Amino acid sequence: MIFCTYTSLVSVTHTTVVDAPILEVYSSLYQKYGTKLTCPCTNIAIAQRDFITLIPTFHQVCYSDFVKKSWLSYLNAASDKYLSSDFRSQGGLLFQILASFCRLSQDTIKNSLNKFYSTRFISNDVLDEDLLKNQSRSHIETYKSTTAREFVNSFNNIRDAISGNQLLSGFLTNFDFKPSKYSSEPQAYLVSYVSTVYNMPGRCNCDDTPSCIFPASINDNNTGHVILVVPGLYTGCLLVEAMRQSNLQCLYNQTCLNEIKKHIRSSVSFNSTALSSFVPSRYNASTDINQLLTELMVESWIENISHASYYNRCQPAHCVYTIVGKNNAIYIITALLSLLGGLCKVLYFLTLIVVKIIRRRRGKIVSIKFLVGMSEIYSILTL
Structure with missing residues (x-):
């Protein structure tokens, strides 16, 4: 009874091995045993392209006519041959920069995705679906932030290099050459290198910072008076920097686009349609535009993380799970019978030995009593 009670109450660890489990078997075992289940991977390094898919959806402006050749040709055909800060002169360049932003972001993502897909995902044991998705999303977020940061830093580095070396922009929007005085030896005018100062908003000198901006406008050819200020669009020391600080306010407004078209005399026809405000957007x-660039001009990402593909690439040879529990009735009965059988054998041999010892001792006592009795009889007879 003591043995049965002890055997039924003691805690024991049971280990079970399942060879070459398929995904359905693994899922069933994981639901039942959770973290007690371990399945070592045959392939511990898996390329992320084997189970992760990322598809970017870009901002609608990158799919619109405003970054296509027809719109750029329409604006370029309206520009005159003189350098001017008028939108009719710089509009084509500004939207060409916007188109370049979309193209560069798409190329950057395409190239960086190849590197991301070729990166190895390391796991010694099979990860359950939730843990795999959490770790994969962490890798994805790291990839997005790193790629976007490097993308924006490339523009900042180019801007700082141009500003530090005081290089002239193609439209002379940051620096200009102006004659200062006449020199007799040699006979020529001396030319000075003068930085451009913008007065709106505030006073900003391109010699101090390349980020000075000025609202883009359409001016009267004779008087120079402003006829139309294009909402949200800027020019400045560097057109790339001005475009980064611009927004798409006018492109969402059909009235604004119609006003621009009314003042532009272009030899190329173009029917402009505003961006839709009903398209879901963050x-x-x-x-x-700079905020869009920090997100790689991406509106949203379609992410697909396939646990089945990951499991097939991992190819666990076996799964092991351990549970702590009590001995079952069959084990207790078997152990008890084994104990009783052993005791019977032991007692059988012990009993033989004990009986022999007792018999030997009893034989000696009888012999001694017999000898004492015979000696007493002999003594009586000899009297």
């Missing part, structure tokens, strides 16, 4: 019309 940005609004007043979001500046």
Whole structure:
């Protein structure tokens, strides 16, 4: 009874091995045993392209006519041959920069995705679906932030290099050459290198910072008076920097586009249609282009993490799970019978030995009593 009670109460660890489990078997075992289940991977390094898919959806402006050749040709055909800060002169360049932003972001993502897909995902044991998705999403977020940061830093580095070396822009929007005085030896005018100063908003000198901006406008050819200020669009020391600080406010407004078209005399025809405000977006019309660049001009990402593909590439040879529990009735009965059988054998041999010892001792006592009795008889007879 003591043995049965002890055997039924003691805790024991049971280990079970399942060879070459398929995904359905693994899922069933994991639901039942959770973290007690371990399945070592045959392939511990798996390329992320084997189970992760990322598809970016870009901002609608990158799919619109405003970054296509027809719109750029329409604006370029309206520009005159003189350098001017008028939108009719710089509009084509500004939207060409915007088109370049879309193209560069798409190329950057395409190239960086190849590197991301070729990166190895390391796991010694099979990860359950939730843990795999959490770790994969962490890798994805790291990839997005790193790629976007490097993308924006490339523009900042180019801007700082141009500013530090005081290089002239193609439209002389940051520096200009102006004659200062006449020199007799040699007979020529001396030319000075003068930085451009913009007065709106505030006074900003291109010699101090390349980020000075000025609202883009359409001016009267004779008087120079401003006829139309293009909402959200800027020019400045560097057109790339001005475009980064601009927004798409006018492109969402059909009235604004019609006003621009009314003042532009272009030899190329173009029917402009405003961007749709009904398209779901995490940005609004007043979001500046630089904010879009920090997100790689991406509106959303379609992410697909396939646990089945990961499991097939991992190829676990076996799964092991351990549970701590009590001995079952069959084990207790078997152990008890084994104990009783052993005791019977032991007692059988012990009993033989004990009986022999007792018999030997009893034989000696009888012999001694017999000898004592015979000696007493002999003594009586000899009297």
